[in-house]
Structure formats: C-alpha cells, structure tokens
Amino acid sequence: MDPLEDVLALLETRSHLSTGLAAGGRWAMRFDAPSGVKFNAVRRGHCRLEVDGLPEPIALAAGDCYLLTRPQRYTLRSDPEVTAVDAGPVFARATGGVARVGTGDDVYMIGGRFSFGERAQELLLDGLPPVVHVPAGTEQAQAVEWALTAIEQELQHKPLASTLVAEHLAVVMLVHVLRLHLARQPHAVSGWLSGLADPVVATALASMHDDPARSWTVADLAQAGAVSRSTLAARFKETVGRGPLEYLTRWRIELASRQLRESTDTVALIARSVGYGSESALSVAFKRVTGMSPGAYRRQSGAFPDAGGVLVGTDAGGVG
Template sequence: MDPLEDVLALLETRSHLSTSLVAGGQWAVRFDAPSGVKFNAVRRGGCVLEVDGVGETIALAAGDCYLLTRPRAFTLSSGPEAAPISARAIFAQVEGGVARVGDGDEVLLIGGRFSFGARAHELLLDTLPPVIHLPAGTSQAEAVEWALAAIDRELLHRPPASTLMAEHLAVVMLIHVLRLHLAREPLAVSGWLAGLADPAVAAALRAMHEAPAYSWTVAELARLGAVSRSTLAARFKDTVGQGPLEYLTRWRIELASRHLRDGTETVASIARSVGYGSESALSVAFKRVMGMSPRDYRRQPG
C-alpha cells in the first residue's frame, strides 16, 4: 500500500451524502461549522463560497468542487447582496430529497461530508489547507468530474444500493481531489503528504509503508531514491518535518494503536508485527509518542 492509501484506510474514511441544494435569484445560506470534511460540487450554475477565517471569497462555477478541511462556518450565496438564511431552516423543509432557496433553480449543488477516525487531524487534515478548490475545465479535473457524474446518476435514478454506491464514489472523488491538489499545489500541503511530491522522499515513504516492520536504515532508504544518505535526510526533514526513522517510529505506533483498538492480540504479538523485538521495546516507543503505555491505551473507553 502507498502512504495515502494507508492513511485513508487507517482512518476508516467514510462519506455521508447530504440533501442536494437548488437555488436561484438572490440567495445566501449560512452553514454551521461541519464535523469532518465538508464537500460540495456545483453541478449547474454558479455561486460564491465564503469561509470564516479565509480572507478571499471563492467563485464557484459549474463543475467546480471544494473541500473544507477545518470545522469552520461558511456561506454559499449568489453574491454579497443577499442576506444569509440559516442552513438548518432551509434543510428542515426538504421536498423530494432537495432543499430549495431563493427564486428559481438555475443553481444545483450536491454535497456531503467525510468522517474519519480519531487521529485524522494529526495524520491528514492538519497537512492540508483549510479550503481546497478544484476548478472545472482542466485536464486534472476530469477524474473528479467522472466521479461526480456517476454520483449524479446514482442519486437521480436510484438503482438498488444507490446510496452505498454514491458514498463509495464520493470517497473515490476525495482521493482524486487529494491527488490533484498535491500535483497542482505541492507547497500548499505539509508533513508526509508534502513528501509525496519529492521523488526521493516518496520512494522512502512507500518503502516504509510497504514493510513497516523491516529494520530500515537511512542509507537503504536513500538508495531507493537514488540519492545520498545526507541528501535524503535533509530533504525528508525539510518536507515531512521529521527524520525518516522518526517517521517510521510514528507510523509503527499508529499501526500498533489500530491493533490495540480493534483487535485482541497480545501486546507482545503486536510489537513483533510492527517491528519491535519485544513488548518492552514497543512500550518505550509507544509511551514516547502517545504519552501512555500500550496497555493503558487499550483500556481507554471508545
């Protein structure tokens, strides 16, 4: 598995589609700060997005989509002339699976949110900017457009298992958006995600994710990226924010945490599976990263 696939799987990424929004004339809807990552796609017409704490408004056209990676309130509108109405009031009056606002139907948005496991902020969301806007009309957006069109068909025709299919397609869309954002604006991300834009660092990350229990050395990882040991160490620290072996330790602890939460294996067995020779070795590393022992972590509620 590659790092992005690993992290999304570890975080148990799920999508939850919401009611579509149809709007026309002069209109504005104010949304509370979402839980998880909010997304919307404009399927018809255009509107303006304004997010609390983000200085500039974003003009959205048909085919555009965006992700909100922080729990911030936001407004969708036809422009600054309209007084916002609470989204709760609009979505409390849904008819035929569609919420309506304003006068007309020239604008159509579909949307929802993505939910993740407890470690989502540290592992993924904090590496991303607050808003990711992916405009239509570019070659990079074709894959996202395919996923959005497929979601449209599922929601319009409602074949068997349409909700489940649409939610899985939304996760496909999320992966495409993250890929394209990384390719388009590598400097707008940080941490391990930024490392994927550097070929040598990406090679080291892939190797550690493919074999996390292996006793990697910086020299071995550097050879995979066809650079010197010192070059890899410097570039890894500059992009990811920590050294290669520190990253490996933290990834092993994330894997151990998942085993402790979800399984019944002994701590000693988990230690061996993630690359530690003994329970005590895992315990020392685990406490340094998580602030508690593996056994105390396992006893936590939830």
C-alpha cells in the same frame, strides 16, 4: 499500499451524502461549522463561497468542487449584497432530497461529508489548507468530474444499492481531489502529505509503508531513492518536518494503536508485527510517542476487545 492509501484506510474513511441544494435569483445561506470534512460540487450555475477566517471569497462555477477541512462557518451566496438566511430551516423543509432557496433553480449542488477515525486531525487534516478548491475545465480535473457525474446519476435514478455505490464513489472522488491538489499545489500541504510531492521522499515513504516491520536504515531508504543518505535526510526533514526514522517510529505506533483498539492480540505479538523485537521495545517507543504504555492506551480507548475508530458525529445537514 502507498502512504495515502494506508492513512485513508487506517482512518476508516467513510462518506455520507446529503440533501442537494437548488437555488435561483438572489440568495444567500449561512452554514454552521461542519463536522468532519465537507464536500460540495456545483453541477449547474455559479455562486460564491465565503469561509470564516479566509480573506477572499471563492468563485464557484459548474463542475467545480471543494473540500472544507476545518470546523469553520461558511456562506454560499449568489452575490455579496444579499442578507444570508440560516441553512438549517431551509434544509429541514427539503423535499425529494433537494432543499430550495431563492427563486428558480439556476444553481444545483450536491454534497456530503467524510468522517474519519480519531487520528484524522493530526494524520491528514492538519496537512491540508482550510479549503481545497478543484475548478472544472482542466485535464487533471476530469477524474473528479467523472466521479461527481456518477454520484449524481446514482442519486437521481436510484438503482439498487444506489446509496452504497454513491458513497463509495464519493471516497473515490476524495482520493482524486487529494491527488490533484498535491500535483497542483504541493506547497499548500504540510507534513507527510508534502513529502508525497517530492519523488525522493515519496519513494522513502512508500518503502516504509510497504514494509513497516523491516529494520530500515537511512542508507536503505536512500538507496531506494537513488540518492545519498545526507540528501534523503535533508529533503525528508524539509518536507515532512521530521527525520525518516522518526517518521517510521510514529507510523509503527499508529499501526500498533489500531491493533490495540481493534484486536485481542497480545502486546508482544503486536510488537513483532510492527517491527519491534520485544514487548518492552514497543512499550518504550509507544510511551515516548503517546505518553502512555500500550496497556494503558488499550484500557483508555475503551475499545478492548473489539472496537474500531471513532467516527466524527453524524450527518445532520445537507449540502452544507
């Protein structure tokens, strides 16, 4: 696996599709702060997105989509002069999987949310801006458009297992959106995500994720990227915010944490699987990173012997 695939798998990324939205004339709706990460896609028409805390609205056109990565209230509207209504009652009256506001259906949007395991905020979301906007009409956005069209077809025609297929397609869309955002705005992300935009750092990240139990040295990682140790160390620190071996330690602790939550394996066995020669070596690193021992973490997680990641809430809204 590569680093992005690793993190999305570790976080047990899931999608949850919501009620569509048809709107026309002059209209505006105010949405509560979403749980998880919201995504909306404009399939017809155009409107404006206003997010609390952001200075400027974002103009949305047919084919555009966006992710909301923070729990901030937001408004969708036709124009700035309309008083917004609360979205909750509108979606409560939805019929046929579509909520309606205004007059007509000049605008049509589909949406949903992504839920993740309990470490999503630090591992993924903190590295992204509050809004990731993917405008239509560019060559790079074609893969996103393909996924959105496939989702819409599943929702409209409802063949067998359409919900399952559409939700998997939404995760595919998420990966394409993240790829596109990293390619177009590498400086708009931080942490390990920004490292993926640097070919030297990305090679080091991929090497560590491919074999996290290996006894990596900075020299080994620099050789993989065909640069000097000092060059790798400087570029890694500048982009990721910590040195390569510190990153490796933290990734190993993430992997060990998942095993402690989800398996009945002994701490000694888990230690060897993530690159530590003994239970005590893992315990020292684990406590340094998390502030508690592996045993205390396992007990606190409440997941022993067989629980997985904690999902963020349940889907209670529509496009919002």
